Amino acid sequence: MDMTxxxxxxxxxxxxxxxxxxxxxxxxxxxxVSRLGTGTADESAIGTFVLDWNVLRKLARARQVIDVALDAELSEEENLEVDALCEQGRFFGAG
Structure with missing residues (x-):
């Protein structure tokens, strides 16, 4: 599929x-990350930020908006190709 x-x-x-x-x-x-680098925050700040700022929900919403747009514009075969490309990503905790 030509995506350019x-x-x-x-x-x-x-x-x-x-x-x-x-x-x-x-x-x-x-x-x-800047605060971690300067020592004014510790690693627990990352977890606190992710939870308190609903990072997962916001990123999932962004992904959903894009997925819906792709589903509307691409054929089923093209969507399967996009899905396969997404499966090739790097995932924390995998492996």
């Missing part, structure tokens, strides 16, 4: 929500 010139449409309100969540997470994680 394909476009997928995402409703603007959902795209904005995802961008807001991702921006919040990226900036916060950057700050957290």
């Amino acid at each position: 010139s394909r476009e997928v449409r995402i409703p603007l309100d959902q795209a904005v929500e995802v961008v807001q969540d991702l921006n919040e997470l990226v900036v916060s994680l950057d700050r957290l």
Whole structure:
């Protein structure tokens, strides 16, 4: 499947929500990593952040928005190809 010139449409309100969540997470994680590097935070801060800021829920929502858009735009065969590519990712705790 040629993915270089394909476009997928995402409703603007959902795209904005995802961008807001991702921006919040990226900036916060950057700050957290900086604090870890300077010794002003310890490793437990990562777990606290993940739980208190609902990181899993926000990332799962972003994935869902993109998955729905892909399902709407791609054929079943193409979606299976995307699924196979996703299975090739690096997963914490695997192996």
